[in-house]
Amino acid sequence: MRLVIDAGNTRLKWGVRDGDLWLATGVADYDDLPALTRSLAQWPGLTGCFGVNVAGPAAAARIESALQPTGLAPVWLTAQAQGAGVRSRYTRPAQLGADRWAALVGAYGLQAGASLVVLAGTATTVDVLDGDGVFQGGLILPGFEMMRRSLAERTAGLGYFEGEAEDLPRNTADAIHAGCVFAQVGAIERMFGQIAATREGCCLLAGGAAEVIAAKLEIPFRIVPQLVLEGVARLSVAAV
Numbered sequence: 346m347r348l349v350i351d352a353g354n355t356r357l358k359w360g361v362r363d364g365d366l367w368l369a370t371g372v373a374d375y376d377d378l379p380a381l382t383r384s385l386a387q388w389p390g391l392t393g394c395f396g397v398n399v400a401g402p403a404a405a406a407r408i409e410s411a412l413q414p415t416g417l418a419p420v421w422l423t424a425q426a427q428g429a430g431v432r433s434r435y436t437r438p439a440q441l442g443a444d445r446w447a448a449l450v451g452a453y454g455l456q457a458g459a460s461l462v463v464l465a466g467t468a469t470t471v472d473v474l475d476g477d478g479v480f481q482g483g484l485i486l487p488g489f490e491m492m493r494r495s496l497a498e499r500t501a502g503l504g505y506f507e508g509e510a511e512d513l514p515r516n517t518a519d520a521i522h523a524g525c526v527f528a529q530v531g532a533i534e535r536m537f538g539q540i541a542a543t544r545e546g547c548c549l550l551a552g553g554a555a556e557v558i559a560a561k562l563e564i565p566f567r568i569v570p571q572l573v574l575e576g577v578a579r580l581s582v583a584a585v
Contacts, residue, residue, distance in 0.1 A: 346388060348417060349577040350396030351444060352404055354467040355553075357381070360571060361388050362578045370571055375404060378411035385415055394419045395581035397443035397573065422447065422580050429453070429579045433480045445470050445483070447576030448551065453478045454579050455569065458545030461537050464573070465552035467491060469529055471536045476543060486532055489554040492525040510561055529554070530561045537564045 346368065351358040359381060360370040368388070373381040385391065394417040398405050409419060424446035426438040431453050435441045444464060452460040452474055462472040465488060472483030487495065497505035508514070508522030533548065540546040547565045550558065551572035559566055569575070 346391050347578070347581055348385065348388075348391050348394040349574050349581060350394065350398075350408065350419060351447070351573040351577065352396060352398040352400045352408060353444065354400055357400075357408065358571070358574060359384075360574045360578070361385075361391070362574075362581075367571070370574065375400070375407065378407060382411055382414055385417075391415065391417060393417070393581070395422060395577055395584060396420070397422050397447045397577055399442055399444050420581075420584060422577060422584065429576075429583050431474070431478045431480060434482060435480065441480075442470070444573050445472060447573045447580060448472070448549075449474050449480050449576065450579050451569070451572045451574070451576030452549045454575060455572075456545075456547055456549060456567075458547065459540040459543040460546070461533065461540060461548040461564075462572070463533055463548060463550045463552070463555070463558075465489065465529065465550060465554040465558055469532070469552070469554070471533055473536060473539045475540070476545075481539070484532055484536060486529075488552075489525050489529055489557060492528060493521060496521055496525075510557070526557060526561055529558045533558065533562065534564055 346363045349360050357373045361368040396419045424441035429450045431450050448462050452462045459476045460474045464470045467488050469486050469488045473481040496503050506518035508518035510523045510526040511519045514520040514523045550568050555568050
């Protein structure tokens with residue numbers, strides 16, 4: 346059994362993996378990492394810990410400190426030119442975010458054909474993976490919540506309101522909400538054109554805003570909440 350970790354910008358996701366089977370998954374706040382340690386007490390047979398981290402060195406140090414009572418020391422994975430069947434065409438493969446790399450590996454293991462791999466978190470990433478497991482390239486744009494907060498903080502007349510993604514908004518709250526949703530959807534659907542003609546092409550989504558975005562998508566899609574963890578688990582096998 347292994348512990349796998351996705352240390353994102355706003356929260357930490359974790360899972361306990363035994364072979365191809367998820368025994369448990371969960372979420373931990375960085376302000377309460379001891380809760381993660383307590384959750385792991387029911388899995389005394391853990392033999393290793395692997396993770397990806399986009400939250401920075403300070404977050405990594407806090408996670409490592411919190412896991413000391415368990416005897417687990419995380420092995421932090423980074424993007425490579427190739428691994429677990431996936432090859433990267435990024436100009437500098439190591440510059441790719443570790444979470445994006447893991448999501449691509451996870452998508453390749455779960456999807457028979459080409460994939461558009463979307464992580465809808467603090468930032469939204471939209472990556473094209475062809476049916477042969479080659480990462481062709483992708484986008485990074487502000488995430489849904491970042492867009493909303495940016496409008497609220499940087500304009501005098503617009504506040505931070507809850508709205509709906511109406512097709513023709515007739516109030517400011519809905520106009521902001523719909524604008525931010527459709528900006529995400531537009532980028533995703535445009536990039537899906539890269540694989541639209543391929544057999545079994547599908548968009549795989551993960552992240553906190555995945556469901557909000559998916560509600561307006563008009564392309565084939567699947568929501569895979571543990572997509573990054575799936576990739577970490579597959580990469581951990583090759584890392585041993």
